[in-house]
Amino acid sequence: MIVNHRYPAEQLYTEMARVIDALRIKGQLSGEEGTCLLDLLDLICAGTSPELNRALEQVLEVPGNSDTVEIDEIIKGTLMGTDSKSMEDVAQAVGIIRELNRERNRILSDNDKSGG
Amino acid sequence: MALSPANDDILVDLESERRVLSGMLNSEDARIEAYDSLKEDDFYYPLHRTVFSLICQLYRRDVKPTFAELLKEAQSLNILRNQQEINELAYIAEHFIEGENISYWLERVKDRSRLRKFEAFLRRHHQKISENIQEPVDNVLMEAEEELTNMTALEIDDRVDSPVELAAVGYEEVERRYLRYKEIKELHKGVLPLDGLPTGFDSLNHVTLGYKTGDLIILGAQTGHGKTAFALHTAKAVAMEHKSPLLYLNTEMSRVQIALRWGSILSQVEHEKLRSGDLSPSEFSEVLQGYSELSNSGFYSYPCPNLTPEKMISIGRKFKAQKDIKMIILDYVGRMDKINPNYAEWQILEQIVKTLKMLGQNLDLAVMCLVQLNDDGTLQGARRMKNESDLMLKLIPVSPKEIEENEYLRKFKDVNYRLMIDKNRDGRSGIDIMIHFDKTRQIMRDAEPVSL
Known part of the structure; x- marks a missing residue:
């Protein structure tokens, strides 16, 4: 019998990938969305682009609302159009996401000010 | 757990199959070894066969086979759709043990596969006997013996040719x-x-018909007399002009040094000028043009100061699978790490040369190995090296005095080196090819004959 000597992180990784795959099989994610999330998962676990991790964390830190739907879709589109194997592509995506997040935060803070 | 051990654990070893696949997912060395020595049908479980095949497909495309990549690949092929299969795959991915002895588990998988083939053989012949008792016993036994002999051969690829x-x-x-x-x-x-890859010299092409797959070519030269220039000249002919992928292993130069050499060879600008940076704008443009040629070629370079025969086999297999290389050039053998420090120099050389020969034959590629000649032009361990090689060449300088004294040499305008064909398994040997070696630009070519 094989004994697992690895860290729980390894199990967390496979579990995440399984959830993404299961959602795709059930049709709750499209093939492209599933592929994008699996690519992101590998990228984050490999730790090759901490900047991307940070940029995505910053987006997720503040929940969006109906006013940020459009910008959230652009962020999603940016991620889906990024070749995760190309570090140049990833770096470019990080720049775009940071820019979009600034705009997103501005919208959310305007909402706060107007009491929306 | 997704799969349960089979009832017949003499013929099936679930744990070994999982360990091999887990190793392949997590370690490149394991991938190279398993890719090279196992076949899909060595696995008993159909799911394991599929996973092995998926990993191999990704490996050939130089994609790291992570669990997520496997899921993506499976989706694109519309396979691995049920939860039980995904669970098994996740189990394999999660249960990797660092530093695992992959060879041990590979052997176990191979052994079980052979045992299953033997069991199938027994069943088949038993059924044959029960169905056709009219066939002469001699025929039955002879047929079985032939099949069994093939099965017991040490390597599956070993075979005896019938007349x-x-x-x-x-x-x-x-x-x-x-x-x-x-x-x-x-x-x-x-x-x-040509029958094989171009040599870069018309006269050598004529004598050898090119470097053929499985050939071991040994090139000897004294220190500072063009070993690397010859290697890169060959690489230029093969990987640039012929567009065949080639792997160049250099044990003494850095990647910057190799890149600078190429700059000089491809632009025909003096090497010293490249090193100092003292270039005119047009020379600079020539150099850039040269590098553009290099970037579109099939030249793969692996500078490796601590190269061992094992590492060489491993990297050779990897590049064969991923880039379909047609040739390996090892520059040069004398700098390779010792396998056993107690071995004498000639024993080490003999072992390396044997490994190179085997590598060429197993991977169907030509292998060129550069060796250093002694000051008197002889080669250490020469007889053994010669035995293993298919083509043995020596690059020897020609002095002005020799040209003066030798009428044949005077038939060439600019000869300054000769390439002595010491052995040629497939053609004429004992002849010299006249070369012009421009050391300042690191360029070689056939010496130009004097026009009559």
Whole structure:
């Protein structure tokens, strides 16, 4: 019998990938969305682009609302159009996401000010 | 757990199959070894066969086979759709043990596979006997013996050619050469088409018909007399002009040094100028043009100061699978790490050369190995090296005094080196090819004959 000597992180990784795959099989994610999330998962676990991790964390830190739907879709589109194997592509995506997040935060803070 | 051990654990080893696949997912060394030594049907479980095949597909495309990549690949092929299969795959991915002895588990998988083939053989022949008792016993036994002999051969690829098979091989080869000869006369107007990869010298092409797959080519030269220049000249002919992928292993130069050499060779600008940066704008432009040629070529470089025979086999297999390389050049053998420090120099050289020969034959590629000649032009361990090689060349400087004294040498305008063909398994040997070696630009070519 094989004994697992690895860290729980390894199990967390496979579990995440399984959830993404299961959602795709059930049709709750499209093939492209599933592929994008699996690519992101590998990228984050490999730790090759901490900047991307940070940029995505910053987006997720503040929940969006109906006013940020459009910008959230652009962020999603940016991620889906990024070749995760190309570090140049990833770096470019990080720049775009940071820019979009600034705009997103501005919208959310305007909402706060107007009491929306 | 997704799969349960089979009832017959003499014939099936679930744990070994999982360990091999887990190793392949997590370690490149394991991938190289398993890719090279296992086949899909060595796995008992159909799911494991599928996973092995998926990993191999990703590996050939130089994609790291993570669990997520496997899921993506499976989705694109519309396989691994049920939860039980995904669970098994996740189990394999999660249960990797660092530093695992992959060879041990590979052997176990291979052994079980052979045992299953033996069991199938027994069943088949048992059924045959019960169905056809009229067949002469001698025939039954002979047939079984032949099959069993193939099964017990140490390597699955080992085979003994029957007279019929050998005659067929000979016939095909002569027919191919006969047709080629006709083609030379009719289409190429007497110019010899090559059988293998171009050597970079017309006269050497003519004598050898090119470097062929499985060939071991040994090139000897004294220190500072063009070993690397010869290697890169060959690489230029193969990987740039012929566009065949080639792996260049250099044990003493850095990647910057190799890149600078290419700059000089491809631009024909003096090497010293490249090193100092003292270039005119047009020279600078020539150099950039040269690098553009390099970037579109099939030249893969692996500078490795601590190269061992094992590492060489591993990297050779990897590049064969991923880039379909046609040739490996090892520059040079004397700098390779010792396998056993107690071995004498000639024993080490002999072992390396044998490894190179085997590598070329197993991977169907030509291997060129550069060695250092002693000051007197002899080669250490020469006899053993010569035995293993298919083509043995020595690059020897020609002095002005020699040219003065030798009438034949005076038939060339600019000869300053000769390439001595010491051994040629497939053609003429004991002859010299006259070379011009421009050291300042690191360029070689056939020496130009004096026009009459």
